Amino acid sequence: MYKINDNYLKLPGSYLFSTIGRKVSKFTEANPDKKVIRMGIGDVTQPLAPVIIDALHSAVDEMAHQETFKGYAPDLGYEFLRSAIAENDFKARGCDISADEIFVSDGAKCDSGNIQEIFAADNKIAVTDPVYPVYVDSNVMAGRTGTYDAAAGTWSDVIYMPCTAENGFSPELPSERPDIIYLCFPNNPTGATITKERLQNWVDYARREGCIILYDAAYEAYISEEDVPHSIYECEGARECALELRSFSKNAGFTGVRLGYTVVPKDVKCGETSLHALWARRHGTKYNGAPYIIQKAGEAVYTAEGKKQLGEQVAYYMRNAHTIHAALTDLGYTVSGGINAPYVWMKTPDGMSSWDFFDFLLEKANVVGTPGSGFGPSGEGYFRMSAFGTYENTLEALERMKAL
Numbered sequence: 345m346y347k348i349n350d351n352y353l354k355l356p357g358s359y360l361f362s363t364i365g366r367k368v369s370k371f372t373e374a375n376p377d378k379k380v381i382r383m384g385i386g387d388v389t390q391p392l393a394p395v396i397i398d399a400l401h402s403a404v405d406e407m408a409h410q411e412t413f414k415g416y417a418p419d420l421g422y423e424f425l426r427s428a429i430a431e432n433d434f435k436a437r438g439c440d441i442s443a444d445e446i447f448v449s450d451g452a453k454c455d456s457g458n459i460q461e462i463f464a465a466d467n468k469i470a471v472t473d474p475v476y477p478v479y480v481d482s483n484v485m486a487g488r489t490g491t492y493d494a495a496a497g498t499w500s501d502v503i504y505m506p507c508t509a510e511n512g513f514s515p516e517l518p519s520e521r522p523d524i525i526y527l528c529f530p531n532n533p534t535g536a537t538i539t540k541e542r543l544q545n546w547v548d549y550a551r552r553e554g555c556i557i558l559y560d561a562a563y564e565a566y567i568s569e570e571d572v573p574h575s576i577y578e579c580e581g582a583r584e585c586a587l588e589l590r591s592f593s594k595n596a597g598f599t600g601v602r603l604g605y606t607v608v609p610k611d612v613k614c615g616e617t618s619l620h621a622l623w624a625r626r627h628g629t630k631y632n633g634a635p636y637i638i639q640k641a642g643e644a645v646y647t648a649e650g651k652k653q654l655g656e657q658v659a660y661y662m663r664n665a666h667t668i669h670a671a672l673t674d675l676g677y678t679v680s681g682g683i684n685a686p687y688v689w690m691k692t693p694d695g696m697s698s699w700d701f702f703d704f705l706l707e708k709a710n711v712v713g714t715p716g717s718g719f720g721p722s723g724e725g726y727f728r729m730s731a732f733g734t735y736e737n738t739l740e741a742l743e744r745m746k747a748l
């Protein structure tokens with residue numbers, strides 16, 4: 345009899361957003377007359393910018409002609425896109441990253457879930473707590489996390505780095521040495537950022553201790569303050585110890601279009617082995633490239649018109665974030681985030697648990713947020729509000745919360 349990968353059986357419950365989806369469906373079935381406003385999942389709501397639509401149309405037309413038709417994409421992605429990424433996302437910020445260190449993919453979720461494959465099963469991971477669930481769950485599937493303590497909501501072989509109000513939701517260096525460190529800034533779910541100085545401390549630590557940092561910068565486009573690094577490669581030495589994951593989902597609304605990339609600098613080596621070569625091998629074997637049409641749309645992101653239109657889109661969501669932040673503060677909630685990220689992280693009132701507040705808000709205001717405890721034990725007592733809704737819905741949700 346064949347055997348399954350029984351690491352999958354260790355995964356507790358269902359994926360956070362499936363649980364939320366089920367609860368919301370149950371509520372809407374029972375209350376068909378109620379208009380539910382979703383400020384839970386981090387999906388965008390604004391249509392693709394005109395510059396993206398034009399690029400998609402013209403790439404589709406290219407596919408209709410023998411001379412311009414494209415089949416399989418190159419393994420790492422098309423040169424036109426990788427060059428635009430290297431120039432705009434890195435060189436323009438003083439980061440020494442070249443086009444052949446960029447691996448284009450269909451998004452940061454897949455990359456952040458897949459990247460652990462190139463590391464040994466007995467590596468120890470460290471994650472911030474709360475954390476984007478994919479980092480932990482993909483390591484559970486790989487058998488890297490030990491046993492689950494349901495009461496504590498933690499895995500025996502995972503190092504948790506609490507991000508609390510006391511440390512400004514920016515983790516301290518761990519007391520126990522990890523092998524793989526997952527960092528995400530601007531952060532999902534807390535909306536917090538890290539200063540360049542603190543990020544440099546992490547890079548120095550990783551080099552000193554022989555760790556690899558997996559840096560998720562999916563929300564980079566939302567940074568509005570000075571001294572918040574846009575890339576880990578702004579730090580000295582990061583080329584030797586860090587990979588960076590990026591997404592086109594949040595800066596350009598590609599959640600349904602699908603495009604992202606991972607940076608693997610050629611200087612990252614484990615002994616004599618280059619991680620670039622390993623990831624290239626993995627990419628070449630298991631992935632056949634993001635579609636040409638989509639990569640052309642990605643290229644349009646970096647045109648002058650693209651930057652202008654997408655800047656306006658990001659500003660639209662950030663107006664929501666500022667509105668949520670201000671309204672919840674006025675209502676007396678303790679609130680953070682929402683300045684360099686499209687997420688506002690609020691403390692639940694009166695010591696309510698995250699899920700109790702979720703149910704309360706759904707039932708009384710018909711507003712859906714995300715329970716902080718779904719992101720890890722330190723998220724208990726917190727709640728994430730997303731700024732990715734429409735402005736009108738955001739205002740209405742806040743009005744309803746005011747009336748509670």
Ligand SMILES: Cc1ncc(COP(=O)(O)O)c(C=O)c1O
Pocket residue numbers: 386450451452453454456476528532560562590591592593598599603604
């Ligand atoms: C931290 C983080 N990384 C990655 C992703 C997924 O990005 P993508 O849509 O490119 O798969 C998300 C999506 O919510 C995220 O919050």
